[in-house]
Amino acid sequence: MQTIPKVAVFLIEGFEEIEAVTPIDILRRGGCEVHIFSLTGEKSVKGGRGLVIEADLLFEGSALNDFDLFVLPGGPGTNNYMSKPDFLEKIKDAAARGVKIAAICAAPSVLGRIGLLDGKKAVCYPGFEHYLKGAEILTDAVATDGIYTTSRAAGTAYEFALELLGLLASLETAKEVAENTLFVKNIMDRGVSP
DSSP: OOOOOEEEEEEOTTOOHHHHHHHHHHHHHTTOEEEEEESSSSSEEEOTTSOEEEOSEESTTOOOTTOSEEEEOOSTTGGGGGGOHHHHHHHHHHHHTTOEEEEETTTHHHHHHTTOOTTOEEOOSTTOGGGSTTOEEOOSSEEEETTEEEEOSGGGHHHHHHHHHHHHTOHHHHHHHHHHTTOOTTGGGGTOOO
16 A cells, blocks of 8 residues: 655745645645644744735644655745744754755755755755855756755746655656646747737
8 A cells, every 4th residue: 555645834924825835736636645834833824925824733742753745935934944943953853864855945045054955956046055055056946866855936836846746756646747737847938928
């Protein structure tokens, strides 16, 4: 019997909505069990563009030992992760146990600041590279190195989500979800105009 991959998505005040909702949606479409955790002490979490998402659970007091993947959306509230030492310790503990860790946009800077990207290939939102201490900085939309997957911005959220689905389920599942949602890569290169 195949186990269903279990994913924790962590929301902090000011998160980037696209970077949270896209992985949640794509991973659920691909059959993953996705749980949304609030790091604010309240279940309702307000994103950087004013969208409020109702989390499934509060981070405080939650057991996180049976998750296969942790996801950190970026956005204007990214620095708020750094004010949560208990959360940062859980991320380091998960990494030590081999749990996959994914971060997008400015959020890879959190992983860099707590020393997890040393010697790893990684990407982030332009201007945050100096936080990725010891990492080999790439310019790809998404980079996976070992247990870490990083992505550049809201515009790469779909590719980020599909990469995570491919890692957790299978490339075939990711391809099927991409096809079923009519994902078109490089739409700007196709001459599509507004």
